[in-house]
Amino acid sequence: QVQLVQSGAEVKKPGASVKVSCKASGYTFTSYTIHWVRQAPGQGLEWVGWIHAGNGNTKYSQKFQDRVTITRDTSASTAYMDLSGLRSEDTAVYYCARDLFPLIVAPPMGYTYWGQGTLVTVSS
Amino acid sequence: EIVLTQSPGTLSLSPGEGATLSCRASQSVSSTYLAWYQQKPGQAPRLLIYGASSRATDIPDRFSGSGSGTDFSLTISRLETEDFAVYYCQQFGSSPLTFGGGTKVEIK
Numbered sequence: 283q284v285q286l287v288q289s290g291a292e293v294k295k296p297g298a299s300v301k302v303s304c305k306a307s308g309y310t311f312t313s314y315t316i317h318w319v320r321q322a323p324g325q326g327l328e329w330v331g332w333i334h335a336g337n338g339n340t341k342y343s344q345k346f347q348d349r350v351t352i353t354r355d356t357s358a359s360t361a362y363m364d365l366s367g368l369r370s371e372d373t374a375v376y377y378c379a380r381d382l383f384p385l386i387v388a389p390p391m392g393y394t395y396w397g398q399g400t401l402v403t404v405s406s
Numbered sequence: 407e408i409v410l411t412q413s414p415g416t417l418s419l420s421p422g423e424g425a426t427l428s429c430r431a432s433q434s435v436s437s438t439y440l441a442w443y444q445q446k447p448g449q450a451p452r453l454l455i456y457g458a459s460s461r462a463t464d465i466p467d468r469f470s471g472s473g474s475g476t477d478f479s480l481t482i483s484r485l486e487t488e489d490f491a492v493y494y495c496q497q498f499g500s501s502p503l504t505f506g507g508g509t510k511v512e513i514k
Contacts, residue, residue, distance in 0.1 A: 317503075326494065326505055326506075326507050326508050327443075327445075327451065327494055327496070327505040327508075328505065329496075329502055329503040329504065329505065341501055343501075343502040343503075344502060345502070377450055377451075379450075382453070382456055382462075389439075389498070390498045390503070391438065391439060391441065391456045391457060391498055392441035392453045392455075392456035392457075392462065392496075392498075393441075393443075393451070393453055394453050394462060394463070396450035396451060396452075397450070398450065399450055
């Protein structure tokens with residue numbers, strides 16, 4: 283069965299960086315896109331960016347363009363989200379999510395599988 | 407950026423009643439690229455509808471989606487206790503991908 287397993291909770295100081303991992307299993311990792319979505323406490327969902335796990339192409343929200351890097355390691359079937367210059371407003375649960383269809387079939391249309399979420403707390 | 411506005415913010419209903427949730431886009435969105443999710447406290451969202459009207463795998467047929475252009479809706483025909491949750495729409499038509507602010511469906 284498809285699973286996305288994320289790394290554990292992080293506590294960071296303002297200005298620091300955090301790297302969250304998302305290990306995929308149960309499907310052909312390189313055929314799909316992996317997206318990152320965050321949710322601040324008590325708030326809605328916010329898209330951060332995505333990576334095509336096959337060719338490594340990325341697309342980021344302009345809001346995070348200067349601070350986020352999404353990468354992948356195909357040998358480990360793992361995607362990573364690196365966010366730098368952390369501020370208190372970045373405190374949130376960060377989710378990875380897999381797209382509905384392989385990219386060769388259709389562009390992103392919905393997230394069928396989600397990781398369990400990683401709480402990143404930014405506090406001095 | 408396409409802004410998605412969901413209404414109402416909160417819907418108070420009883421089990422067995424029907425619910426209609428609205429998602430209005432600031433610019434036209436292709437129906438192909440409009441999805442709906444359900445989220446319960448402490449859980450990741452769950453995909454309900456993609457392509458505006460296609461139910462995702464294992465989603466009961468009491469959930470249906472419709473709409474086009476700038477106006478989309480999610481209908482729950484008869485609420486069951488497990489349906490009380492927050493619902494989000496999301497557009498994939500243009501970057502940045504955006505979510506609506508959510509509609510909370512609560513027990514009256």
